[in-house]
Amino acid sequence: MxxxxxxxxxxxxxxxxxxxxxxxxxxxxxxxxxxxxxxxxxxxxxxxxxxxxxxxxxxxxxxxxxxxxxxxxxxxxxxxxxxxxxxxxxxxxxxxxxxxxxxxxxxxNSFPDANECCHVSFRIQRLRHEIPLRIRIFPQHNDVALRMWEAGAVLSEFFVQCGGLLAGRKVVELGAGTAVTGLVAAGCCKASHVHCTDFTQASLDNMKHNVAINEPWLRQKRPKEEPQSVISSGYLEWGEFGNGIDENLNPEAAVNPLLVPSADHLIQGDTLIAADVVYDKAILSPLVRTIWYFLTATTSSPHEKTAIFATTIRNQSTFQLFQEQLHSQGISSQILLSRKECGNLQLVFPMNFIQPRSDVVIYSLHLQRKPTK
Ligand SMILES: C[S@@+](CC[C@H](N)C(=O)[O-])C[C@H]1O[C@@H](n2cnc3c(N)ncnc32)[C@H](O)[C@@H]1O
Structure with a gap:
């Protein structure tokens, strides 16, 4: 057997x-x-x-x-x-x-140490080469940003398979955690730039580390005439978009100066990505507000503004509430990959996750109309 x-x-x-x-x-x-x-x-x-x-x-x-x-x-x-x-x-x-x-x-014989860290490595097969992706994680830590989650792995696998979706795009990632999905978007999908965001100091430090250790292969993939890094990271707390920024969407008006670079990326970006950020009813409202901020800001990019999210459905009512709040802001949602299709994606990240991959769904978000007050 x-x-x-x-x-x-x-x-x-x-x-x-x-x-x-x-x-x-x-x-x-x-x-x-x-x-x-x-x-x-x-x-x-x-x-x-x-x-x-x-x-x-x-x-x-x-x-x-x-x-x-x-x-x-x-x-x-x-x-x-x-x-x-x-x-x-x-x-x-x-x-x-x-x-x-x-x-x-x-x-x-010892107790697990919350600050104990390690690295997981993956080899991503591309047409003519192989990408050696390495991510630092803190398996015992209670900060959810310091681990990899099934939705982040599944969204990354989706991008590996459909990399063309992000080609030439200016991508911003919300709740990026270890930055694994951002690194895949930057390194495998020819995104023109990826800005990964999160809000705890530990996650921002870890993201910087993960970008730095992958920089050698990322650099090799950059044309010689474009030396600047294709990936950056910065602070972005969704709560800041509740009332911290005025209706003119002016990043200079942000109360928290730490937010300004990421708010600017939200304005300039044309593609918002996020994995496993829909899990707590209490933070859905600021999350939706952040998505709305992104979708309504005018960018100079020729691409239409779009968001691609992967959510692990742990609690159907949380996901339902998120959909309702999006709808009330005039944001429509369209399934890109069903739970079954997510479960059948080509495996690139064979880690030991808590939830099965078939609990993940991938969908896109678009602005349909001006929000109802
Ligand atoms: C379950 S983890 C997912 C991490 C990563 N995207 C992945 O799939 O591996 C949720 C992420 O959302 C971030 N997050 C939670 N609440 C947030 C908030 N109010 N503002 C910004 N980020 C938040 C967490 O710090 C964490 O990185």
């Missing part, structure tokens, strides 16, 4: 080492490892030679020693799973596995 269920078979083309680098669920890693080492019989320890144990141990060890590698806590859990499912407790004869188990003792 295979460890994989349903759609997860799409992952079999991904190498085990790439799955570990992306902190994929351990079952998927083990299945991919089995595929690469046919001497391992399914659901059986028979054939688990010391040599194969050594190969698994070395793979994990290389990533364990990598300062920009996945979480050590994750690697230890993976190792224990490999031993319990594939090797069998009393058959751990490999020196490499034993060394790793010893290294992890202190980690396994």
């Amino acid at each position: 295979s460890l994989l269920a349903g759609d997860d078979h799409r992952l079999l083309a991904v190498r085990a080492v790439d799955l570990v680098s992306a902190m994929a669920p351990s079952d998927l890693v083990l299945e991919a490892f089995r595929q690469e080492h046919p001497s391992l019989k399914e659901d059986s320890c028979a054939g688990t030679t010391v040599a194969v144990q050594e190969i698994f141990g070395s793979m994990v060890n290389i990533l364990y020693e990598d300062e920009m590698g996945p979480s050590k806590r994750y690697l230890q859990r993976l190792l224990l799973k490999f031993i319990s499912v594939v090797v069998g407790e009393d058959r751990t004869e490999s020196e490499a596995l034993m060394q790793l188990l010893l290294k992890g003792l202190s980690i396994r």
